[in-house]
Amino acid sequence: MTTPPQAIEIYIDADACPVKPEIYRVAERHRTPVFVVANSFINVPRDPLIERVLVGAGFDAADDWIAERARRGAIVVTADIPLASRCVKAGADVIGPTGRPFTEASIGMALATRNLMEDLRAMGDVSGGPRPFSPRDRSAFLSALDVAIVRLKRAGFSSGAP
Template identity: 35%
Template sequence: MIIWVDADSCPQAVRDIIARAAVKRGLKAVYAANVKIPIPEDELIEMVVVKKGEGVADQYIIDHAEKGDLAITRDIPLAAELVDKHIVVINDRGNHFTPDNIRERLSIRDLMKDFREMGIMPERESTFGRREIQQFAAAFDRELTKLLK
């Protein structure tokens, strides 16, 4: 099992939780981004820097992730592709993407994007604090435990 991290927009606190869990459980964690992102040094932790470009890191994860792996991303289209490959996917807030909810999440994402482009909705500023980190940590541990059974 490999833990795949869409690292471009993954908060430092979440990256650290993932790295600690990977090392503790003896699992490989691969962070993919188009720039080098600070991650802990360990033989189980890998930073893959892909070419710059829209979706290049996403495509790397899609191409390499396999059933039984776990992926962390806030990118809904990437999550949808991974769910279609039967990969367990959660976001950095601990929300689990499933075949039952991913299409709805895509539709909502597209609708909100259209609203913002039309000026109907202002850009949303969301907070990411202790509560969100705790929710992620709990969901991450739960999904890891399920996959390792």
């Protein structure tokens, strides 16, 4: 008897995610379940594929919930570098909202850069944050998410929904 293929699932670190509508569209096209994880109420479409997950207000509660479920076949959408690192180590595909994939090869440098910028900001040498989110970022994200789902399907994972 063969075991059924493991389902692809998408986890969104949702509090500041600018691409939730795009995720919903791609997930609907691929019939892939989505977990919208936040520590405050967020509107989500009324769709059986989309589940709102409200976690406690504790520090990193949403990150912990996502990291505990990250695995091969999961896609995590986050701009949070430490969360991305935890999920990459667990085998998940991790994509930033700008379409930037986080991989085993890139996560070390991303963490180092994040820590350096945090130190520079603390010393007052750098002010401001990331550049504004652009239509090009949105397009790159859509492409990266679609590629990740197709790659997982080719690797034997199922879309997760009938």
